[in-house]
Amino acid sequence: MIMSKLFKKTLLIIIILFIVIAVTIAISSGWNLYKDLVQEYKSKGTAIAKSIAGSSVETLLNRDASTIQAMIDQFLEISGVFYVFVVDAQGEIVSHTFVPNVPDEILKIKNEKAKTISIQDLNTEGGGKFIDIAAPILEGIAGYVHVGMDKGMIMSQMQAAMIRQLALIAIIFIFSVTMAYFLVNKVSQPLNELSEYARKLASHDFSSNVDIKSHDEIGLLADTMKSMATDLREVFDRYEQAINDAVVELQNTLAYLTAVIDNMADGLLVTDTDGVITHVNPALSYMFALRETDLIGKNCRDLFGNEFAELVRKSIDNSYEVYTSEIGLAHNRIGKAVATGIHQDTFETDDKGIGSVILIRDITSEKEVDRMKTDFISTVSHELRTPLTSVRGFTEIIKRKLEDDIFMKFSDDSDMKTVKAVKRIRENIDIILSEGERLTALINDVLDISKLEAGKVEWKMENIQPADVIERAIGATSSLFEQKKLAFVRDIDIDLPEVIGDKDRFIQVVINLLSNAVKFTETGSVACRVKSTGNEVTVSVIDTGIGISDVDKEHVFEKFRQAGDTLTDKPTGTGLGLSICKQIIEYHGGRIWVESELGKGSSFFFTLPVNAKSGHTSARGVDIIPVKEV
Amino acid sequence: MPKILIVDDDPVIRNLLEQILEPFQEHGVELMTAENGVVALEAVRRERPDIIFLDVMMPKLNGFEVCKIIKNDNEIKDSYIIMLTAKGQEVDKQKAKDVGVDCYITKPFNISELIGKVDEVLDIRIKWGA
Numbered sequence A: 001m002i003m004s005k006l007f008k009k010t011l012l013i014i015i016i017l018f019i020v021i022a023v024t025i026a027i028s029s030g031w032n033l034y035k036d037l038v039q040e041y042k043s044k045g046t047a048i049a050k051s052i053a054g055s056s057v058e059t060l061l062n063r064d065a066s067t068i069q070a071m072i073d074q075f076l077e078i079s080g081v082f083y084v085f086v087v088d089a090q091g092e093i094v095s096h097t098f099v100p101n102v103p104d105e106i107l108k109i110k111n112e113k114a115k116t117i118s119i120q121d122l123n124t125e126g127g128g129k130f131i132d133i134a135a136p137i138l139e140g141i142a143g144y145v146h147v148g149m150d151k152g153m154i155m156s157q158m159q160a161a162m163i164r165q166l167a168l169i170a171i172i173f174i175f176s177v178t179m180a181y182f183l184v185n186k187v188s189q190p191l192n193e194l195s196e197y198a199r200k201l202a203s204h205d206f207s208s209n210v211d212i213k214s215h216d217e218i219g220l221l222a223d224t225m226k227s228m229a230t231d232l233r234e235v236f237d238r239y240e241q242a243i244n245d246a247v248v249e250l251q252n253t254l255a256y257l258t259a260v261i262d263n264m265a266d267g268l269l270v271t272d273t274d275g276v277i278t279h280v281n282p283a284l285s286y287m288f289a290l291r292e293t294d295l296i297g298k299n300c301r302d303l304f305g306n307e308f309a310e311l312v313r314k315s316i317d318n319s320y321e322v323y324t325s326e327i328g329l330a331h332n333r334i335g336k337a338v339a340t341g342i343h344q345d346t347f348e349t350d351d352k353g354i355g356s357v358i359l360i361r362d363i364t365s366e367k368e369v370d371r372m373k374t375d376f377i378s379t380v381s382h383e384l385r386t387p388l389t390s391v392r393g394f395t396e397i398i399k400r401k402l403e404d405d406i407f408m409k410f411s412d413d414s415d416m417k418t419v420k421a422v423k424r425i426r427e428n429i430d431i432i433l434s435e436g437e438r439l440t441a442l443i444n445d446v447l448d449i450s451k452l453e454a455g456k457v458e459w460k461m462e463n464i465q466p467a468d469v470i471e472r473a474i475g476a477t478s479s480l481f482e483q484k485k486l487a488f489v490r491d492i493d494i495d496l497p498e499v500i501g502d503k504d505r506f507i508q509v510v511i512n513l514l515s516n517a518v519k520f521t522e523t524g525s526v527a528c529r530v531k532s533t534g535n536e537v538t539v540s541v542i543d544t545g546i547g548i549s550d551v552d553k554e555h556v557f558e559k560f561r562q563a564g565d566t567l568t569d570k571p572t573g574t575g576l577g578l579s580i581c582k583q584i585i586e587y588h589g590g591r592i593w594v595e596s597e598l599g600k601g602s603s604f605f606f607t608l609p610v611n612a613k614s615g616h617t618s619a620r621g622v623d624i625i626p627v628k629e630v
Numbered sequence B: 001m002p003k004i005l006i007v008d009d010d011p012v013i014r015n016l017l018e019q020i021l022e023p024f025q026e027h028g029v030e031l032m033t034a035e036n037g038v039v040a041l042e043a044v045r046r047e048r049p050d051i052i053f054l055d056v057m058m059p060k061l062n063g064f065e066v067c068k069i070i071k072n073d074n075e076i077k078d079s080y081i082i083m084l085t086a087k088g089q090e091v092d093k094q095k096a097k098d099v100g101v102d103c104y105i106t107k108p109f110n111i112s113e114l115i116g117k118v119d120e121v122l123d124i125r126i127k128w129g130a
Helices: A005-055 A057-061 A065-075 A104-109 A151-202 A217-262 A282-288 A300-317 A364-410 A416-453 A466-484 A503-519 A577-587 B011-025 B037-047 B063-071 B090-099 B111-122
Strands: A081-088 A093-096 A118-124 A128-137 A143-150 A267-271 A277-280 A322-328 A334-342 A355-362 A461-464 A487-492 A499-502 A525-533 A536-543 A592-597 A601-609 B003-007 B030-034 B051-055 B080-085 B103-106
Touching (some): A005 A081, A005 A143, A005 A151, A057 A065, A065 A081, A104 A143, A143 A151, A151 A217, A300 A355, A364 B111, A499 A503, A503 A536, A503 A577, A577 A592, A577 A601, B037 B051, B037 B063, B051 B063, B080 B111
Parallel strands (some): A487 A525
Antiparallel strands (some): A081 A093, A267 A355, A592 A601
């Protein structure tokens, strides 16, 4: 049985207290006993001495020593009497019980004379302590009787009494402690059980029970604890169930999301803000023929190169934009990477985001289709060129032959019909020639736009002086102005900043805008303005022509969309010019737009970025163009 | 007597060029034709033409190859080669330059431009058109 701490403490205090009390009681009772015994011995000794003194007058006077000796010897048998001796009036020892001699200390006191009984303590060397009681015989005339009571006996009696008492107390104590132990245990045992129970409850172990049947406070406490445990268990069970349900739901959601991500046909790659890969899906691993372990934790710059890392960095820096780039995949396939920054709404730090998510789609077949389309268009256009060459060439030859060798013969002396026919043939041949030219332009434009759209144009990027470009375009279109007798207004800022771009392409754009302006303007003027506006150079071509309706304005930059009714209005262009212009300008990071009022004229504007940093990132051949939300 | 060799696998184009260049015959220029690169090379070695109109896409030997052979042969490299092609892309122009083409004209061409070129090389003035 384990002793409770409470009991141990109590026991220790009890033992100490008991020892103090026991010793005190023993000492005090020992002292009392000693005093009583001394008193008893004294009175006993006095009685003996008186008795001897009374009965020994005769014998002493008769000096019958042997009688006295016999008398005193018999008193020696009384307990506590150590010696008896009788001295005469002269102080001579008549008889004594000492064996063999009277000790010296005794001899010293034998001569003391007193008329009454005198008691004194004696200490003999080696002989112990005595109480000497001297009784005068006939008031000392006949002598004295000395009785020596043994003090040592008193001491030993006292000691024995004390030991007995202590032993008794000890026995009572041990008995009491044992009783107390059982009693305390009876109280502390349920307490122990309860505390153990409480400890288990505290560690959420509701399986144990406590069996205390008593009706005291402990029983009450036990009942309270038990009912509390039941309540707690219910609450805990409920919470546990709720947590389990939530966990299962969470796991299901996670499994669902993982399944979605893992089964995506597109490759998914997630990086942190440093470009270190944190997540990939199986499609991505497959695309790069790398295992997931080869990807996770690696920096995408090391794995996929600088261009890709640049894409990731951009998406992180500007997490609300979408950036795209092409990336080489394993097995000579091509992927299109679409990167967006991840920003968490709950993330309170700043708008920098927490990483980038990149979707990679295998566009090899699309690229192949694109390539085939471009090749097809290219082939078709080449195939068209040869017969077109013949048509144009022979028409020109026919025209020349007619003019040189035939028409002249009908010049003067012909009838009206012939003259009319000659005029009609001449007109028709001119139409064939101009339509041939239009067809040539159309073939060139179709080839151009298909290459632009397929990204197959080789750009020759260089520093360009905008004024130079404008002058070249004006030069190329001057004949058109002359033909239509239109005024041309030139308004070009001096000291224009240089821009970076493909010079021939810019000239192409300006020529296109100028010839369009001439095409749709019958009277008035065409103006070309070039201004430096902040980080851009803005070029505008303003005419006083027919203008464009609001409905058509939205479509002028689309392919094969000319303003006006294509059925009734005679189309005079390919319908691709502005679309090509838009492609070229946007490739250089600029904008192109139109402002127009029907009947009053149109103004076409385009801008070219000057700042090399912002404007020419896309112009360095890195094909990263911000994609607007569709 | 100046000679012009027309090399094209398309008889219509050969015919067209012959007709275009007809006026030069009046100035004593001899016109010859070849329908492929192999025949063209034979003709070049035999006739040593002053000007060669060379098509690009031809069976057996294409225009680039023919040009390369001619320009690498010291005996015949002096012929002025005008490449006539439907291929007008930058890569093709660069390729033509690399093999030593003297003049590059894309189809469909402007007749006056073509005649002007021949005028320039042979130093013969021909009036074209009105």
